[in-house]
Amino acid sequence: MRLATAEINLTALSYNLRRIKALAPGARVMAVLKANAYGHGLVKIAQHLNDADAFAVARIDEALALRAGGLTKPIVLLEGFFDRADLPILIANNFETIIHDENQLRAIETSQLDARLSVWLKVDTGMHRLGIEPEQFEAFYQRLKGCDNVDPKIKLMTHFSCADDTNSPQTRQQMETFERLVADKPEARCLANSAGVLGWPQSHGDWIRPGLMMYGVSPMLNQVGPEHGLKPVMRLTTRVIAIKTIAAGEKVGYGGRWQSQQKTQLAVVAMGYGDGYPRNARNGTPVVIRDKRYGIVGAVSMDMITVDIGTNPDGIAVGDQVEMWGPALPVEEVAACAGTIPYELLCNVTPRVSYEYLALSD
Template sequence: MIRARAIIDRDALAHNLSRVRALAPHSRVYAAVKADGYGHGAVTVAGALAAADGFAVSSLDEALQLRWAGIDKPVAMLSQQLDATVCEQAGEYGLEPVVFHETQIEALERYVGPALKIWVKLDSGMHRLGFAPDRVDAIVTRLAALERIEINGWLTHLACADDPSRPETQAQLDVFAQVTAGRPGLRSIANSAGVLGWPAAHADVVRPGIMLYGSSPMSDRDASSYDLKPAMHLSAPLIARNPIAAGETIGYGATWRTPEAMDIGVIGIGYGDGYPRHAPSGTPVLIDGVRVPLVGRVSMDMITVDLRNAPNAKVGDRATLWGGGLDPDEVARHADTIAYELFCRLTPRVRFEVI
């Protein structure tokens, strides 16, 4: 019997890309497949998203994984520090580094390989990576002196786009527009939240991530309201159904007590598989076509659920932890986290299947 299993749906990924195209019809799409495709498998995701114009990853290692798999579209490296080796491989494999710090320019000034396209990142207000607006003229002067370096475009990242009521996003858009006015090159601003909530952020290139995997980053709307489809269905088997008397405690720490005589189900998944350890009692699970609540603490290999709503559930049935009719964003909210983390934290114990 297969324990924890994650089914990756390529049609759902392609569908979600089509939603990006519908929302930002005049923009190119660099699909974010960093962190192993948000836990879905970077090469699998990139193959399913072959209609994208390019891809965005974090590091050189992630970029090379795509190239070695035969993916030849543009690949931007969003947070890769540069040295001689990185620059050499970026030139050899046609990768697009994002330049966000002056130490990277020092590496580019020593670079002697093939022509290299770069993106310049501006700090428009997030204050994480990027050049301050008052440094841009000096940065451009240094880069313009490098014969092998071409500024492909300009990008920034939005800090609060998931909340349409926050004023910071418009302030960031204003800063970015002011700093890049009159400068040649593409503009890239929008992450998933920018695609969904801020048409003014679409610019030349959008960089969607979490929406491609069927999750909504927005604080006020869920994924289904945008016609996004979960691309991962995580399931595990019911391995025991136990009758428990009223007043008995369940699991480590005796944190939950049966209110009446009832059946408790044991499902073969736990934090050793990447299921969130801090998911509280009440976190939803689907089994036998109905929702049942998690009860007690999550263990390394097991979770326990209240089966009073699932009288027909039997040992061997598969329970859905997210996807397959259970919104991963809802599970994430119960566990006080985000769907990004649910997807990315799955361990090698989970068997992945692609459909």
């Protein structure tokens, strides 16, 4: 009997990519695959994104893993390179790099390279993480255009900080800053992450960078993927491994943080923070057994969670499958119960969980 399992629905993945392309029909798609494709499996996911125009990862080792897996599409390094010694690796593997600071630019200008680099110039319009300052833009742009080591067809990029909140003025301000800087430049532009794709269609530009939404999860505040016409790609499941009857007043789990108010039954399920399930999920966080929701009770342990199934009128038995999140239970909802975000839950699934890649019917 297989216990903790992440079922990855490749049909849903393909469906979501089609949905994304329909939302931004004039834009090319840079599919974001960083952090092991948001916990879904880097190479496997990439191999089923044939209609993406490029891939994006955070670091060189992720990009090298894609090349080793036979992927030939353009790959963009979202954090750029970190050392002059990385540049031959970029050239040899046809990686594209973000440029976001002076050190990177100087390294390119002063290196002996066998070919020209494909470069994305990133401007910090308000995220205040990576990116050159707006007042540096023109100088960086001219230096890149005049550098023999750089492909003259550079591209221009920024990143939104609050696009998940359509009531925030920040995204509009960022767009205005970016457009003011690049207004007279002919290069391709890329602004929209998943939240930009969904909430700010005027930001779509020449390229979009869908990440979370590609996996069927909403990047927007207080929304879930199906509200945008997306389908969850990951279904995290396990099994009931024991059923216990406890009396009224009994405390459950480490620290006795939940106490039964009446005689009840508990289903013990083989899932815990050792599998990546959030330890701080509160009492009542739902799971699905036999198409019905039940709430977890007591502390999440390393390997087990207890679920209050009441007097068990549905005949729940050892071996029954339990959906921890998936089509019947949005991961966004579980994240809210744990005081975190769905990105973290997906990325935290541990190697102990078995992965099954499935082509399921629509």
